[in-house]
Amino acid sequence: MPVHEMPAYPVGTDVMGSVQPLRKIIHVDMDAFYASVEQRDNPELRGLPLAVGGSAARGVVAAASYEARVFGVHSAMPSVTAKRKCPDLIFVPPRFEVYRQVSQQIREIFAEYTPLVEPLSLDEAYLDVTENLKGMEIATEIALEIRAKIKAVTGLNASAGISYNKFLAKMASDLNKPNGQAVITPKNGPGFVEALPVKKFHGVGPATAERMKRHGIETGLDLKSKSLAFLQQHFGKSGPYFYGIARGIDERQVRPDRIRKSVGAEDTFVEDIDDLDPAKAELRPLAEKVWRYCEAHNITGKTVTVKIKYSDFSQATRSKTVAGSVSGIDMILEIAETMLATVFPFKHPVRLLGITLSSLNTDESGQEPQLALEL
Numbered sequence: 443m444p445v446h447e448m449p450a451y452p453v454g455t456d457v458m459g460s461v462q463p464l465r466k467i468i469h470v471d472m473d474a475f476y477a478s479v480e481q482r483d484n485p486e487l488r489g490l491p492l493a494v495g496g497s498a499a500r501g502v503v504a505a506a507s508y509e510a511r512v513f514g515v516h517s518a519m520p521s522v523t524a525k526r527k528c529p530d531l532i533f534v535p536p537r538f539e540v541y542r543q544v545s546q547q548i549r550e551i552f553a554e555y556t557p558l559v560e561p562l563s564l565d566e567a568y569l570d571v572t573e574n575l576k577g578m579e580i581a582t583e584i585a586l587e588i589r590a591k592i593k594a595v596t597g598l599n600a601s602a603g604i605s606y607n608k609f610l611a612k613m614a615s616d617l618n619k620p621n622g623q624a625v626i627t628p629k630n631g632p633g634f635v636e637a638l639p640v641k642k643f644h645g646v647g648p649a650t651a652e653r654m655k656r657h658g659i660e661t662g663l664d665l666k667s668k669s670l671a672f673l674q675q676h677f678g679k680s681g682p683y684f685y686g687i688a689r690g691i692d693e694r695q696v697r698p699d700r701i702r703k704s705v706g707a708e709d710t711f712v713e714d715i716d717d718l719d720p721a722k723a724e725l726r727p728l729a730e731k732v733w734r735y736c737e738a739h740n741i742t743g744k745t746v747t748v749k750i751k752y753s754d755f756s757q758a759t760r761s762k763t764v765a766g767s768v769s770g771i772d773m774i775l776e777i778a779e780t781m782l783a784t785v786f787p788f789k790h791p792v793r794l795l796g797i798t799l800s801s802l803n804t805d806e807s808g809q810e811p812q813l814a815l816e817l
Contacts (some may be wrong), residue, residue: 464628466581467696468569469603470588472548475565476541477503480534482597487772490532497521500712500793504536508620541565544596551591555584560696563675566615568608570696581583585623606762607692614642631690635662643687650677662688704741707731708796714753715792722779728797729774741802742767746777749796750785757794759785768799 472478476494482486491510495503501521513528532694547563552559555578558570572583578584585602592600602623603614610626613634617624626634639661641651657676659665665673665688674681686692707728715721725748736742746768747761760781768774779795 449738450588462479464606465570465696466571466579467584467605467611468571468588469615470548470552470567470569470585470592470607471601471603471615471619472565472592473599473601474505474507474511475544475598477507477510477628478598479537479541481507481543483540484534489530491515491528491530492532492534493521493524494534494536495521496535497525499711500710502710544598547595548600551588551595554591555588557698558696559698568611568696576801582623582625589621589623607631607690608694608696609644609687609692610634610690613638613642628690635688635690636666638662640665645680645683645687650680653677703802704747704798704800705732705735705741705802706796706798708749708794710751710794711792716788717781718786721782721786721788721792721795724795725778725797726771726775728795729771729778732797732799733771733774736799742769743799743803744801745775745799746766746781746799747798748778748781749794749795749798750782750788750792751787751796752788752790753793754790755793756790758785763801767803774799 466734469534471551477492480492480494489509490507491513492507493503493510493515494505495501496783498654499522501513503517503519503521503524506515506519506524510524510528510531513531515524515528515531521533541564545561549559549561549567552567552569554572555576557573557613560568562568569588571578571581574584576584581604585604589600589602592598599621600616601619601621602612603617603626604623605614606628610631614624614626640646640654640659641648643662646654653676654660657668659668665684667726668685668688670681670685672681677684683692701764709724709728711724715724745761745763745766747759749757749759751757762777762781764773764777768777774797782795
C-alpha cells in the first residue's frame with residue numbers, strides 16, 4: 443500500500459453525523475515477538491521453524507516464527523497439530539520474564555513520543571500522536587522512527603499501522619508485515635473497509651462472523667447496508683460499533699489508563715476429564731491462583747466465570763454474580779463448582795478449565811484497579 447500522509451488536523455464525522463477532529467493513531471505490533479526474542483538470544487535458531495510453547499501431547503503453541511508460519515503453524519494451535527504440519531518444528535519453552543523485560547524497553551521508547559499509549563499485550567500498543575512530545579507533524583515519520591529505535595535497542599522488528607482511528611490503525615499494521623508499515627487515510631478508510639471480509643475485522647471472531655454470514659453479511663459493504671436498528675437487534679451492544687466501523691468510524695480513545703476488568707487462570711490437562719468430581723478437583727488450584735493475586739493487590743470482585751473447553755475445542759462459559767463481593771477461595775470454588783455442574787454430563791471430555799473473577803473493585807475505594815496480570 444502506498445504511503446500517504448493525513449492532513450495535520452483533518453476532520454470527520456461520528457456515527458451520529460457530528461463533525462469531529464480526526465486523530466493520528468499508530469498501532470505498533472512486534473513481529474512474532476516471543477519467537478523473535480528466542481531467535482535473537484540463540485543464533486542457532488535463526489532461520490529455522492520455531493514454536494514457543496510445550497511440545498508434549500497436551501502442549502499449545504504460544505508463538506510461531508515466520509519460518510514456521512509458512513507451514514501453517516500459528517499461536518493457540520495444539521502442539522501435535524503444529525508438529526504434524528511442520529515435522530522439523532523446534533519447540534522452546536517460554537521465558538515470560540525476558541519477554542516482559544523487552545516489552546518494558548519498548549514501552550519506554552513509546553513514552554518518548556507520547557503519554558497516550560494503550561498497551562494491548564506485551565507486544566502491541568496503540569499510540570495517539572496527534573499532539574506528541576517530539577512536535578512531529580507526520581505520523582508516518584513517527585512510526586518509522588519508533589520502529590528504527592526498537593530495532594536499535596532490542597534487535598527486534600516491529601510493524602506499524604497508521605490511521606485516524608484505532609480500528610483502522612490495527613488493520614493497517616497487518617498489511618505490510620513483517621517489518622513494515624502502512625497508512626489508511628481518511629479518504630481511503632471507508633473504501634478499505636467496504637472491500638474487507640468481515641471475518642478479517644479486528645473484533646469480529648469466528649462465531650460472530652458466522653452469525654453475520656447467516657444474515658448475508660460477508661464484507662464491509664454488506665455490513666454497511668444494515669441499519670443501526672438491525673445491528674442492535676441482532677448483535678446487541680456491539681451493534682453501534684459494527685455500524686461505525688462499516689463506515690470507517692471508530693470513536694474509541696487511546697486510553698493510557700485502560701483498566702483490566704478481570705483476573706483469571708486456566709489449565710489444560712494432561713488427559714481429558716469425563717467425570718464431574720475429578721473436574722471439580724481441578725478447580726481448586728485455579729481458585730487459589732486467582733485469589734492469591736487478589737489478596738496481593740487488595741482487590742476482589744463480584745462475578746465468577748467458569749470456562750470449559752472440550753476435547754473437540756468447542757467451549758462453554760457459565761457465570762454468577764453475587765450481591766456483595768467474593769470473600770475468598772472457598773466462595774470462588776463453591777460458585778465455580780456449581781457452575782461446572784450445570785454442564786454435566788459433559789457433551790465431550792473436558793480438555794481445559796478456567797476461572798475468571800470480574801466486576802473488580804478495591805476494598806478502599808470501590809474503584810476498578812489497573813492490573814498487569816500474567817496468570
